[in-house]
Amino acid sequence: MIVGTANIEKLAESAPTIDHYLKDTVEFEGVTCFQMTVEMRKGAREAVLPPGLHPTIPAAISFQVWEVENSIWGPFTAAICRITCRSGVRARGFTSAAYVSVEEVSKEFAGSFGFPSEVADIRFRHSYDGVDIQLIRSGKEILSVSSLDPEPMGLNDVQYTGNMNLAHTPNGLRLVQLEVNHAATRVERLTSRLISFDPLAWGNELLDPYHMVSSSIASETISIPPVRFVCKPDELAFTGTESI
């Protein structure tokens, strides 16, 4: 059983703070959700995860970009980079970085959900022939993806896994289990190409996505229920899980 080896103190420096847990479900409507999975090389497999999580073999990154038309905070676009992993026996993604197009929403993402979010210019073009995504932070491109050939899929053909967001919480420094529900009304699979990726901007210089696995785009409603569990980042979920 292999586990992460990342330095928790170093991770804690960039972890956001959740002052109090939300009591109600937050819903985003009119969402266009792009998801892309890319394999990473073995060198980063354990080094990018805290010791409470287990890497997958092969190691992989799962990107999500949400373009939200309607939320309690208004429209926004968010991009989230997750390292595929296991928490106990559950399939999860450890969030290494997140960007949001609107500053106020970025603060909510950090303070309500524990995303280590910052503000960036997120360009998300989706049309009948494909998808183009570009993220610019402080004038520098940190991600560029081009996707072609959308192919209709069944509504349940895409799997989304929950997030593990490292945050300073009322329980202490914890991995917050965020169960994001995706209710899709339309799903398409795409053929994608990763044109540029700045590993430091996405949370760790060791991140090296090199082999494209898959990508999809969906029209959906996203709901994020209140956090039910948090985990100690340096302890396996079997013993280190706390209920809220």
Place this chain on the structure above:
Amino acid sequence: MKFGIFFELSTPRPFTREAEWRVYHNALAQCRLADELGFDHVWVVEHHFLEGYSHSSSPEAFLAAVAAQTKRIRLGHGAVVCVPEINHPIRVAERAAALDILSNGRLELGTARSSTWTELGGFEVNPDDTKKTWEEFVRVLPQMWMKDEFEWQGKSFSMPARNVLPKPCQEPHPPMWVTVTSPGTELDAADRGLGCLGVSAAGYEEQERRTKEYHRRIKLCDPVGEVINDQVHTMNFLYCHEDYRQARDIGIPMVTSFNIANAHLYWTREAYPTNAYQTLGNAGIGMKPKKPASDDPSVAKGLPEGVGVGDPEHLAQTIKRWESVGVTGINFLLNAMEMIPPEQVMESMRLFAREVMPQFQSAEEREAPVYSPTTIPDFAQGEI
């Protein structure tokens, strides 16, 4: 009721050459002992790249060694991954026939399509296609074994007329099986006249429902070959000890370790959007030890429901329960990551064979050739 053992050849870290050597040779010793004790089947899986969980990428080579070192036990080659990028169907037919000859007609051929991205992605397989290629494989293999001239124009492969050689020893051909992880695959097995090789244990009630439907459907089947194999085997764990506390304390961590390793596999559905994999294929989750009902006598012993870990009395009760829901065989995983020292594994097998197996099979049954829906010719039954 038939009893089998099965091997993932799981290997503890660090993956030294010696660690793998020990895993293989401990398993071979367990096969020899199983043969002596009257176990009926040994199944060896095919997996690729699954670090720790399974280092069994060439089961045909392992089974050739088993064939040479045993006399009665039947050899479960399975399941063979029926995907042309991983195994060309002609090579599957050839290897299986050779194994059948070398084992004097003891081969059982399991078929599967792989459910991890680690494997499918490693061979650059399109997950959308694996159900189709599996279907093609199970239909052509019996023909390759039976026809002197076989030709094929298919989706996953084509070939001009050739005589695929050698032919297997069993007539008309070895029994075939399908591994069943996802609910519904047992019906695919039934409709094609294939044995149901369960690799994830459902609860008793769910298994009863599935088994009943399997037996109903297989009576109406359109068999892919000339043999209808209507056996339903399930997967379980085995650790048997006179003292249930010791059985529990040693066996349950082994079960848990296997289940965790299984849950850590990178399932295709998680990585790749497709309608060909509707569940995570997560066998381990399904095999989690269940808490027994409050009226179950094992409650006081803290033994899980349905799992082959306990004292002989508990195991006999557990197997009777599986038998009552229509299961015709149980294949036991004996160890995981070599957590249990090999001598203790062998002791567990001996105790099980001495105390439990006789409650389900007579001594004569255990010495006679293991049941097969095929015919083994006389020439293969004597000493050469």
